[in-house]
Amino acid sequence: MVAPSLDKITSFTPPQRTLMGPGPSNINPRVLSAMSLPVIGHLDPAFAGMMEELKVLLRYGFQTKNPLTYPISGPGSVGMENCFVNMVSPGDKVIVCRNGVFGGRMIENVERSRGIPVIIDDTWGEPVDPNKVEDALKKNPDARIVAFVHAETSTGCESDAKLLAQIAHKHDAMVIVDTVTSLGGCPVLVDEWELDAVYSGTQKCLSCAPGLSPVTFSERAVDYVTKRKDKVQSWFMDLNLILNYWGNTARTYHHTAPVNALYGLHEAMVMVKEEGLENAWARHTLHHQALKAGFDVLGLQFVVKEESRLPQMNLVTIPEGIDEAAVRQELLNEFNLEIGAGLGPLAGKVWRVGLMGYTAQKESVILCLSALGSVLARKGYAVNAGAAEAAALKVYAAQK
Amino acid sequence: MVAPSLDKITSFTPPQRTLMGPGPSNINPRVLSAMSLPVIGHLDPAFAGMMEELKVLLRYGFQTKNPLTYPISGPGSVGMENCFVNMVSPGDKVIVCRNGVFGGRMIENVERSRGIPVIIDDTWGEPVDPNKVEDALKKNPDARIVAFVHAETSTGCESDAKLLAQIAHKHDAMVIVDTVTSLGGCPVLVDEWELDAVYSGTQKCLSCAPGLSPVTFSERAVDYVTKRKDKVQSWFMDLNLILNYWGNTARTYHHTAPVNALYGLHEAMVMVKEEGLENAWARHTLHHQALKAGFDVLGLQFVVKEESRLPQMNLVTIPEGIDEAAVRQELLNEFNLEIGAGLGPLAGKVWRVGLMGYTAQKESVILCLSALGSVLARKGYAVNAGAAEAAALKVYAAQK
Numbered sequence: 192m193v194a195p196s197l198d199k200i201t202s203f204t205p206p207q208r209t210l211m212g213p214g215p216s217n218i219n220p221r222v223l224s225a226m227s228l229p230v231i232g233h234l235d236p237a238f239a240g241m242m243e244e245l246k247v248l249l250r251y252g253f254q255t256k257n258p259l260t261y262p263i264s265g266p267g268s269v270g271m272e273n274c275f276v277n278m279v280s281p282g283d284k285v286i287v288c289r290n291g292v293f294g295g296r297m298i299e300n301v302e303r304s305r306g307i308p309v310i311i312d313d314t315w316g317e318p319v320d321p322n323k324v325e326d327a328l329k330k331n332p333d334a335r336i337v338a339f340v341h342a343e344t345s346t347g348c349e350s351d352a353k354l355l356a357q358i359a360h361k362h363d364a365m366v367i368v369d370t371v372t373s374l375g376g377c378p379v380l381v382d383e384w385e386l387d388a389v390y391s392g393t394q395k396c397l398s399c400a401p402g403l404s405p406v407t408f409s410e411r412a413v414d415y416v417t418k419r420k421d422k423v424q425s426w427f428m429d430l431n432l433i434l435n436y437w438g439n440t441a442r443t444y445h446h447t448a449p450v451n452a453l454y455g456l457h458e459a460m461v462m463v464k465e466e467g468l469e470n471a472w473a474r475h476t477l478h479h480q481a482l483k484a485g486f487d488v489l490g491l492q493f494v495v496k497e498e499s500r501l502p503q504m505n506l507v508t509i510p511e512g513i514d515e516a517a518v519r520q521e522l523l524n525e526f527n528l529e530i531g532a533g534l535g536p537l538a539g540k541v542w543r544v545g546l547m548g549y550t551a552q553k554e555s556v557i558l559c560l561s562a563l564g565s566v567l568a569r570k571g572y573a574v575n576a577g578a579a580e581a582a583a584l585k586v587y588a589a590q591k
Numbered sequence: 592m593v594a595p596s597l598d599k600i601t602s603f604t605p606p607q608r609t610l611m612g613p614g615p616s617n618i619n620p621r622v623l624s625a626m627s628l629p630v631i632g633h634l635d636p637a638f639a640g641m642m643e644e645l646k647v648l649l650r651y652g653f654q655t656k657n658p659l660t661y662p663i664s665g666p667g668s669v670g671m672e673n674c675f676v677n678m679v680s681p682g683d684k685v686i687v688c689r690n691g692v693f694g695g696r697m698i699e700n701v702e703r704s705r706g707i708p709v710i711i712d713d714t715w716g717e718p719v720d721p722n723k724v725e726d727a728l729k730k731n732p733d734a735r736i737v738a739f740v741h742a743e744t745s746t747g748c749e750s751d752a753k754l755l756a757q758i759a760h761k762h763d764a765m766v767i768v769d770t771v772t773s774l775g776g777c778p779v780l781v782d783e784w785e786l787d788a789v790y791s792g793t794q795k796c797l798s799c800a801p802g803l804s805p806v807t808f809s810e811r812a813v814d815y816v817t818k819r820k821d822k823v824q825s826w827f828m829d830l831n832l833i834l835n836y837w838g839n840t841a842r843t844y845h846h847t848a849p850v851n852a853l854y855g856l857h858e859a860m861v862m863v864k865e866e867g868l869e870n871a872w873a874r875h876t877l878h879h880q881a882l883k884a885g886f887d888v889l890g891l892q893f894v895v896k897e898e899s900r901l902p903q904m905n906l907v908t909i910p911e912g913i914d915e916a917a918v919r920q921e922l923l924n925e926f927n928l929e930i931g932a933g934l935g936p937l938a939g940k941v942w943r944v945g946l947m948g949y950t951a952q953k954e955s956v957i958l959c960l961s962a963l964g965s966v967l968a969r970k971g972y973a974v975n976a977g978a979a980e981a982a983a984l985k986v987y988a989a990q991k
Contacts, residue, residue, distance in 0.1 A: 197651055197864065200644045202621075203857050205631045214847060218630045221602075226851060227627035230618045230800060231605045232929045244600045251597055264802060265665040265827070268846040272827050299826045394847055400630060402664060402802065402849025424824050426699045427665070427672050444934070446668040447614060447794055449802025451626060452852060457603050464597065529632045534844070 208523070209555055212531035213344045213504065214372070215394035215401045216547040217555075218455075222399050225458035226451045233448040241457055242437065242448075248460035252374060252397075252468070253389065253407045255381035259430070260407040261437040262456055263390070264449050267371045270390030270404025272300055273428040274367045275338075277416045278388050281305035284334040286327045286364070288319040290350070291343035292534050293369050301338070304424065309334060315343075315536050316506065318499045319350040321358055328362035337364050342373035344395075345534045347506040347543065348495045349377065353384040360385060365412060371395060374405065375463055376475045376503035376547055387412040396475065396503055398548035399459035402452050475502040478551045481586040482544065485560035485579035489567070494541055503551065505544040506537070510572050515539060518566050526562040556583050608923070609955055612931035613744045613904065614772070615794035615801045616947040617955075618855075622799050625858035626851045633848040641857055642837065642848075648860035652774060652797075652868070653789065653807045655781035659830070660807040661837040662856055663790070664849050667771045670790030670804025672700055673828040674767045675738075677816045678788050681705035684734040686727045686764070688719040690750070691743035692934050693769050701738070704824065709734060715743075715936050716906065718899045719750040721758055728762035737764050742773035744795075745934045747906040747943065748895045749777065753784040760785060765812060771795060774805065775863055776875045776903035776947055787812040796875065796903055798948035799859035802852050875902040878951045881986040882944065885960035885979035889967065894941055903951065905944040906937070910972050915939060918966050926962040956983050 210217050231238050242261075250260045263270050275297070279285055283306040287297045290313035301308040309331050311323045319339050328334055337359035341352045356366045365387040370379045376396030381389055387409045394401035408416075408430070416423070416430045423429040427446065436445035463471060479502030483493070486507055494506035509515045515532070519542070522528040531543035544559065560579040568574050610617050631638050642661075650660045663670050675697070679685055683706040687697045690713035701708040709731050711723045719739050728734055737759040741752045756766045765787040770779045776796030781789055787809045794801035808816075808830070816823070816830045823829040827846065836845035863871060879902030883893070886907055894906035909915045915932070919942070922928040931943035944959065960979040968974050 195640075195644050195647050197647050200648060200861060200864065202625070202861055203628075203641045203644070203854060205628050205641075205854070206635075206637050207629050208631050208635065210630065210632055212632055212634075215630050215632065215850060218851070223627040223629070223851075225602070227623040228603075228605050229607050229623070230610065230615050230794075231608050232610055232612055232615065233801070234612075235606075235608065235923070235929065237606055240595075241603045241605075244595050244603070247595050247597050248600060265669060266846045266849060268827050269665060269669075272825065296826065303822055303824050303826055392847070394630075400849065400851040401633070401847040402852050422703055424703050425672065426696065426703050427668050446666045447792070447801040449666060449800065449852070450615060451618070451623075451800040451855075452802050452849070454603060454605070455851075461600060461602055464600065523635070529635065 206527055209528045209558055210550055211545050211555055211559055212529045213543050213545055214392070214547060216398065216545055216550040218400055219398040219459065219462060219549045221462060222455045222459045226400060226455040228454050230450050233450060238450065245453065245457045245460065248457065248464060249405050252405065252460060252463055253379060253381040254383065255407050257381065257407045257409055259413050259434065262453065263404040263406055264446060265404060266402055267390065267392035267404045270392065270406050271296065271369060273406060274388040274390050275300035275304050276423050276425045276428050277430045278336055278365065278367055278412060279304040279306040280419060280421060282307065283336065284309060284331055285336045285338055286311060286324065286331065286334050288313065288324065288339035290317060290319055290346065290348065291315055291340060292345035293340045293343060297338045316346045316348055316494045318348055319355060321351065321354050324355055325358050328358065328364060332362070334364050336367055338367040340369040341379065342370065342377070342501050342504065344372045344504060346495065346537065347501050347504040348499050349501050352386065356384050356386055372501065372504055375471055377472050377501065381407055393456055393459065395547045397459045397463065400452060400455050402449065403456050475546060475551050477590060478546050478553065478556050479503070479505065481556045481583040482546060482559065484582040484586045485556065488579040488582045489564060489574055503545060503547045505546065506541045507544065508541055510567070513567065513570055513572060515542065518570070521566045522562055526558065528558060528562050553587060606927055609928045609958055610950055611945050611955055611959055612929045613943050613945055614792070614947060616798065616945055616950040618800055619798040619859065619862060619949045621862060622855045622859045626800060626855040628854050630850050633850060638850065641853070645853065645857050645860065648857065648864060649805050652805065652860060652863055653779060653781040654783065655807050657781065657807045657809055659813050659834065662853065663804040663806055664846060665804060666802055667790065667792035667804045670792065670806050671696065671769060673806060674788040674790050675700035675704050676823050676825045676828050677830045678736055678765065678767055678812060679704040679706040680819060680821060682707065683736065684709060684731055685736040685738055686711060686724065686731065686734050688713065688724065688739035690717060690719055690746065690748065691715055691740060692745035693740045693743060697738045716746045716748055716894045718748055719755060721751065721754050724755055725758050728758065728764060732762065734764050736767055738767040740769040741779065742770065742777065742901050742904065744772045744904060746895065746937065747901050747904040748899050749901050752786065756784050756786055772901065772904055775871055777872050777901065781807055793856055793859065796947045797859045797863065800852060800855050802849065803856050875946060875951050877990060878946050878953065878956050879905065881956045881983040882946060882959065884982040884986045885956065888979040888982045889964060889974055903945060903947045905946065906941045907944065908941055910967070913967065913970055913972060915942065918970070921966045922962055926958065928958060928962050953987060
């Protein structure tokens with residue numbers, strides 16, 4: 192690509208997309224408006240008050256009483272790294288469950304924190320096998336941590352976070368849990384499940400912009416970090432410094448918070464509270480069911496078995512003979528509709544259709560079924576026009 | 592502070608402040624609007640096009656041809672850490688110049704990157720002494736890097752970046768330079784000055800929201816990082832991974848970019864281009880001169896000598912007997928005007944009055960002089976009402 196000429200660059204106007212990929216999902220207009228409110232200082236008492244509210248709202252989102260619950264000033268990847276650099280000291284053994292892209296990234300994080308990863312592999316599209324975790328803990332009684340992804344964005348599969356945490360704790364290990372795609376879309380019960388270090392993202396089921404990572408740490412996790420003798424290798428991510436910033440009201444200057452992005456997250460979490468978490472989970476499930484009814488008619492098969500299937504991230508196999516990239520391009524160019532491609536071993540074999548946050552609404556489902564049906568038909572794939580939408584509408588009608 | 596009750600939390604409406612502290616400064620309304628545009632996918636061709644433009648705009652801002660010039664998805668502190676973890680390998684000797692808060696933070700970054708800092712101290716409020724740097728390099732011929740802050744936000748002092756880089760290069764050392772407060776407010780000539788790893792922030796002289804950190808790396812710096820045998824300790828910050836994301840057009844998935852924040856930075860940089868860098872620098876200087884004329888009338892002394900004084904960050908000593916925190920509080924509560932407190936050895940002794948980006952305009956200067964004069968007068972400090980504003984207005988009149 193030739194670099195654009197400076198002279199010719201003007202204001203950017205994005206197209207209006209329906210975002211049904213792996214995230215970001217569409218942002219609620221109330222959140223967009225909040226982000227454009229005038230900035231205030233990050234040491235302003237009004238900002239401090241907003242931060243206190245945001246911590247309360249995030250505790251609700253995570254269903255936790257953990258005092259150390261706050262948004263990291265960086266995307267989910269920083270949330271992940273934040274958990275690892277604080278929880279893993281050099282030489283620590285960490286059992287990492289890999290059943291998708293993000294388990295793989297966890298291994299990278301253990302290695303770069305100079306820990307020793309013990310890798311448990313499961314097939315992409317299947318949940319983490321609790322028996323393998325138990326075996327690994329028996330074989331590695333010195334393992335300090337078990338790390339896993341609750342909801343794998345790359346596969347649409349949910350693992351049993353509660354059970355995995357129970358097994359880990361039985362063997363005196365703490366858990367690091369990725370809830371980037373689950374938070375707000377399906378139950379994430381941090382206290383009930385006794386999760387220790389948990390990170391998420393704002394751009395999936397919270398209807399918010401990408402760029403922040405809500406995290407929460409159990410007292411046990413905080414205790415470990417505050418008692419570490421060595422310095423956490425990252426200055427920016429060191430929880431001992433963060434505790435003096437977000438953790439108390441003295442607000443020792445640490446970094447300049449992304450004020451406008453935080454306005455957006457505050458508004459998004461107010462909306463989660465207004466809707467109620469249970470209602471938000473039910474909404475994701477309802478639209479998933481409608482989408483599934485339509486996909487059934489289109490003959491698109493789900494990759495993940497029903498019991499582990501995430502409502503907010505739908506992986507379906509691509510019909511034989513269909514150029515999947517061409518379909519995605521036509522959806523984008525003709526319908527302003529984004530769906531996601533497969534990653535890793537699933538590349539070229541599946542589509543990832545997200546139904547997250549503000550995107551999880553009837554209009555998205557109907558558009559997706561109609562547009563996908565239309566594009567597939569044009570490519571010679573036999574579909575009964577209108578039947579997929581009708582099946583989805585039937586699900587909605589039954590709901591009323 | 593008692594945590595707010597979840598039930599009572601509603602949408603947040605910030606007060607409208609004039610931000611004349613150390614940053615964030617006020618955001619241009621065009622930038623606020625841009626951030627509230629609908630989100631698009633971070634792999635969308637439209638987003639890729641916007642990113643390419645943004646890189647061109649940032650190269651203009653930094654006055655560089657460096658291909659690796661891009662915005663980091665995190666605040667300036669992440670920009671700083673990004674430079675250190677990539678440029679400093681374990682055991683590397685780094686000369687760090689400390690004449691304020693951010694030099695101190697650089698030392699932390701060297702240590703956590705397992706480098707060996709050689710610290711050069713200069714008095715807060717004075718520039719880095721080039722002779723000390725030269726001496727340190729002579730005594731430490733194995734020093735690989737010299738790190739310094741171009742414009743110290745904590746003191747309002749500018750160091751001679753060009754000269755310091757010349758000295759470093761003469762001794763075969765590369766330079767890491769903090770331009771958080773300088774970029775857009777006074778000349779930052781990356782190529783002409785031959786700077787190697789440079790980071791900045793968006794919330795100061797660029798009239799943009801806090802949360803992103805523009806960075807640029809010379810070919811020499813990139814060459815060093817790509818040839819490193821060991822893995823950079825941070826996954827998120829590893830330039831070798833970033834090069835596959837921002838660095839080329841294949842866009843290997845790395846992390847979900849903060850799309851809306853980047854809309855804002857794109858718009859802010861379009862405005863920098865529209866105004867022209869030289870005009871932006873002149874604007875900061877003009878309003879500084881007007882402010883200074885008023886401060887002279889108020890009898891407020893500048894901390895930094897004229898030749899090293901930053902126009903965008905004005906440190907003045909607090910008149911004897913004045914409760915400085917009370918003054919700041921009254922300015923905030925009664926005039927919605929934020930000015931900054933002193934840090935470190937300057938705490939309680941100075942005010943930091945920022946004139947950065949969108950805040951660098953006549954209205955801010957007049958409000959500040961009027962409000963500060965009024966509050967000081969109420970506290971028994973003899974000021975000639977209206978005379979400070981008159982002096983400032985005279986500067987503006989002379990300009991026309």
